[in-house]
Amino acid sequence: MEELHRLSKEAFEEAPKLPVVMVLDNIRSLSNVGAVFRSADAFRIGEVFLCGITACPPHREIHKTALGADETVAWRYFETTEAACRVLKERGYRIFAVEQTEGSVMLQDFEAVPDTAFILGNEVEGVGDGVLPYCDGAIEIPQAGTKHSLNVSVCAGIVMWHVFRQLFPL
DSSP states (O other), X not given: OTTTTOOOHHHHHHSOOEEEEEEEESOOOHHHHHHHHHHHHHTXXXXXXXXXXXXXXXXXXXXXXXXXXXXXXXXXXXXXXXHHHHHHHHTTOEEEEEXXXXXXXXXXXXXXXSSEEEEXXXXXXXXXXXXXXXXXXXXXXXXXXXXXXXXXHHHHHHHHHHHHHHHSOO
């Protein structure tokens, strides 16, 4: 770990985090949940909100993909994504759906600021319709292939990297 300049679990807990929340809106796949935790650890994301049917740690399938990041990244569970959005609004967060929708901003044009949350929707249905009124906007990851979507954990990683490179003091 020292040769790789990796933080210990204790050092990670004390290290500053990005004031960013990743919100998982009814994610079905435990592997996707674990992968989001792993990327959140890599980019020192402040919190992950798990909503609705999204599984929570401790869970063997989440842990298998997270490789322990489910033990380092702060998380919180909400029965509904709308409830999570209300908490975020009370905290003064701006909320963005990661969704292909009318009026969405391409990720490369999105300027990250502290106190921002990103909602990642269900693998089939996307971000729930009841959640969209809480959003300050939507961001979209440009794509040039035959498919019109990316895996939710891949989307999360791309968005976290974009925010990290803008906000993290390297």
